[in-house]
Amino acid sequence: MKTKLVIVGGVAGGATAAARARRLDETAEITLLERGPYVSYANCGLPYFLSRDIEKRSKLLLQTPEGFDARYRVSARVGTEALEIDRAGKRVRVKGPEGESWVAYDKLILAQGGTPIMPSVPGAASEHVFKLWTVPDMDRLHGFIEERAPKTAVVVGGGFIGLEMAEAFKKRGIDTTVVELMPTVMGLMDREMGVLVGRELEASGVHVFTGVGVSAVHPEDRTVALSDGRRLPAELVLFSVGVRPELTLAKSAGLALGSTGGLLVDEHLRTSAPDIYAAGDMLEIEHKVSGRKVRVPLAGPANRQGRIAASNALGQSMVYRGALGTSVVKVFEATAAMTGLGEKAARDAGFDVGVAVIHKDHHASYYPGAQEISLKVVYDRKTSRLLGAQAFGRAGVDKRIDVVATALVGKLTVHDLAELDLAYAPPYSSANDPLNLAAFVAENALSGVSPVITAAELLRELAGPTPPLVLDVRNLGEFGRGHVRGAQHIPVDELRCAWETLPRDRRIAVHCRSGFRAHLAVRTLKQLGFTDVVNVTGGYVSMELEGGFSLE
Numbered sequence: 080m081k082t083k084l085v086i087v088g089g090v091a092g093g094a095t096a097a098a099r100a101r102r103l104d105e106t107a108e109i110t111l112l113e114r115g116p117y118v119s120y121a122n123c124g125l126p127y128f129l130s131r132d133i134e135k136r137s138k139l140l141l142q143t144p145e146g147f148d149a150r151y152r153v154s155a156r157v158g159t160e161a162l163e164i165d166r167a168g169k170r171v172r173v174k175g176p177e178g179e180s181w182v183a184y185d186k187l188i189l190a191q192g193g194t195p196i197m198p199s200v201p202g203a204a205s206e207h208v209f210k211l212w213t214v215p216d217m218d219r220l221h222g223f224i225e226e227r228a229p230k231t232a233v234v235v236g237g238g239f240i241g242l243e244m245a246e247a248f249k250k251r252g253i254d255t256t257v258v259e260l261m262p263t264v265m266g267l268m269d270r271e272m273g274v275l276v277g278r279e280l281e282a283s284g285v286h287v288f289t290g291v292g293v294s295a296v297h298p299e300d301r302t303v304a305l306s307d308g309r310r311l312p313a314e315l316v317l318f319s320v321g322v323r324p325e326l327t328l329a330k331s332a333g334l335a336l337g338s339t340g341g342l343l344v345d346e347h348l349r350t351s352a353p354d355i356y357a358a359g360d361m362l363e364i365e366h367k368v369s370g371r372k373v374r375v376p377l378a379g380p381a382n383r384q385g386r387i388a389a390s391n392a393l394g395q396s397m398v399y400r401g402a403l404g405t406s407v408v409k410v411f412e413a414t415a416a417m418t419g420l421g422e423k424a425a426r427d428a429g430f431d432v433g434v435a436v437i438h439k440d441h442h443a444s445y446y447p448g449a450q451e452i453s454l455k456v457v458y459d460r461k462t463s464r465l466l467g468a469q470a471f472g473r474a475g476v477d478k479r480i481d482v483v484a485t486a487l488v489g490k491l492t493v494h495d496l497a498e499l500d501l502a503y504a505p506p507y508s509s510a511n512d513p514l515n516l517a518a519f520v521a522e523n524a525l526s527g528v529s530p531v532i533t534a535a536e537l538l539r540e541l542a543g544p545t546p547p548l549v550l551d552v553r554n555l556g557e558f559g560r561g562h563v564r565g566a567q568h569i570p571v572d573e574l575r576c577a578w579e580t581l582p583r584d585r586r587i588a589v590h591c592r593s594g595f596r597a598h599l600a601v602r603t604l605k606q607l608g609f610t611d612v613v614n615v616t617g618g619y620v621s622m623e624l625e626g627g628f629s630l631e
C-alpha cells in the first residue's frame with residue numbers, strides 16, 4: 080500500500096524530509112505544503128545577497144516545485160497553508176490558490192520553522208522597518224535599498240542575523256548602528272568573545288550600542304529612540320531580535336509542547352501523536368553535553384532532523400541524539416564560532432567548570448600571514464571532559480571549533496585533546512595546534528602543575544578581603560603601555576634574580592600578555608617554594624576584554 084506522506088513546511092527541514100522520503104520509498108505519495116512562494120531556498124544565504132557577495136538571486140532558490148516533481152515526484156504546493164490537522168480523520172485542511180481543501184495523510188511531518196519576533200514598540204509597523212526571514216523579506220529590503228538609497232540604518236539585535244546584516248548594510252555604503260540589549264553583541268557567546276566581536280564591528284565602521292534597547296521608531300524624522308533617551312538616525316530599521324517556534328497548528332491539534340516552549344518529540348522525532356513527526360526550528364531537543372532540553376534554531380540540526388523524521392515516518396527507527404549548538408558567523412574580516420557549552424552555560428548546567436584561554440597565532444608565527452586566534456576551551460574539572468569551546472579570529476577559527484564539536488560527540492577529555500594528532504605544516508598550524516595548547520593549559524591546571532584563574536575570577540579576588548598580588552611578567556615596554564594599578568612588575572627573564580622581593584604569605588596572580596610567559600613564571604616560583612601562585616588564563620588580553628580592572 081502506498082504511504083501518503085504530507086509535510087508542512089518546504090524549506091530546510093521539510094524539503095530535506097521530502098527528498099529523503101523519496102529516496103527511501105519510490106511508491107510513497109509525498110505532498111509538501113509551503114505557504115510561502117518558494118520551496119527549498121537558502122535562507123542562510125539571504126544576508127549575502129543583500130551584501131551583494133551573492134550577485135544572482137536565483138542562486139538562493141535551490142529547488143522549484145517543477146524541479147521537485149521531476150527529480151523526486153514530490154507534489155510541492157507553494158502558496159498553500161496548512162490550517163488545521165484533523166487527527167482522528169488523518170487529514171490536513173489547507174488553503175491554497177484553488178481555495179480550501181483537505182489533504183489526507185498516513186504520516187505527517189511538521190517542519191514549520193519559526194517566526195521572527197517583532198517587538199511591539201511604537202512605529203515598528205512603519206514602511207522603513209524590516210525583518211529578514213524569507214525571500215520576500217529579502218526582496219522588500221533589497222528594493223528599499225535600491226530605490227531609497229538610505230544613508231543610515233539601525234539593526235536591532237546583535238545576534239547572527241543582525242551581525243550579518245550590519246556587514247551587508249555597511250558594504251552597501253549605509254552608515255550602520257547595531258543596538259543590543261545585552262552587555263555585548265553575540266550574547267550567546269561568553270563575554271570576552273562578544274567584546275571581540277563588538278570591537279571588530281567598530282573597527283569596520285559599524286557603531287555599536289550595547290546594554291540598551293530601542294523604545295520607539297520615529298518615521299516622522301527617521302530616527303529610533305533608545306531606552307536611555309538617546310536618538311539614532313535610521314532611514315532603515317531592521318529587527319533581528321530572535322525567533323519563536325511556529326506552533327499555532329501544532330497547538331490547535333493538541334500536540335504536547337516541551338518545557339522550553341518548543342514542540343515535544345521523542346528520540347525518533349515523533350510528536351505526542353503517533354503518526355505525526357517533526358523537524359527543525361519548532362522543536363525542543365536535547366543538548367548533547369548538558370542533557371538539558373533546549374531549542375537550537377539552526378540549519379544543520381533542521382536538515383538532519385528532516386532526514387531522520389522522514390526515515391522514521393516511513394518505518395525506520397533512527398534516533399536523533401540532540402545538538403551542540405555549533406555555530407559560526409563572519410564578522411567582516413573575522414570569524415566567531417562556538418560549540419557545546421560556554422563558561423556561563425556550563426556553570427548553569429551544574430558542572431565544576433574549568434576554563435583554558437589562549438590567544439595564539441593560528442599557524443606558525445614565522446610563516447607569513449599568521450593571525451591571532453582567541454580560543455576558550457571549557458571543561459569539567461571533576462571528569463576532565465570537554466564541555467565546549469568558543470573562538471574568535473581572522474583565520475582558522477571554524478576548523479578548531481569543528482574539531483571540538485567532534486570531540487564533544489566522542490565525549491573526549493582535555494587529555495584526549497592534548498594528544499590529538501592534528502594536521503600540521505607551517506601554513507596551516509603549529510606543531511602544537513592552538514587546541515593542543517589550550518588542552519595543555521587545562522591539563523596543567525588540573526594536575527596543579529600550573530593552576531589558573533580567569534580574568535573574571537581575578538577581578539573578584541581583587542575586590543575581596545584578601546586581594547592577591549598581581550605579578551606582571553611582561554617586558555618593560557608592554558608594562559609601560561598599560562598595566563593593573565598596583566601590579567608588581569618583574570619581566571619573566573629577570574624572575575630568577577628578582578623573586579626575593581615577592582611575598583610568600585600572599586597569593587600571587589601572575590600574568591603576561593596571553594599566558595605562556597606567566598606559565599613559565601608560575602613554574603619557576605612553584606619550584607622556589609611559593610605555594611599559592613596562579614596564572615591568569617589568557618593574560619592581559621583577557622583582562623582587557625573582561626574590563627573592570629583598574630589600569631594605569
Ligand SMILES: Cc1cc2nc3c(=O)[nH]c(=O)nc-3n(C[C@H](O)[C@H](O)[C@H](O)COP(=O)(O)OP(=O)(O)OC[C@H]3O[C@@H](n4cnc5c(N)ncnc54)[C@H](O)[C@@H]3O)c2cc1C
Nearest residue numbers: 088090091092114123160161191192359360376377378381
Ligand atoms: C537570514 C537567515 C540567516 C540564517 N543563517 C543561518 C546560518 O548561517 N547557519 C545556520 O545554521 N542557520 C541559519 N539560519 C537559520 C536556519 O535557516 C533555520 O534554522 C532553518 O531554516 C530552520 O529550518 P526549518 O525547516 O525548521 O524552518 P524553515 O527553514 O524556516 O522553514 C519553515 C517553512 O514552513 C513554512 N510554514 C510554516 N507554517 C506553515 C503552514 N501552516 N503551512 C505551510 N507552510 C508553513 C514557512 O513558510 C517556512 O517556509 C538563518 C536563518 C535566516 C532567516
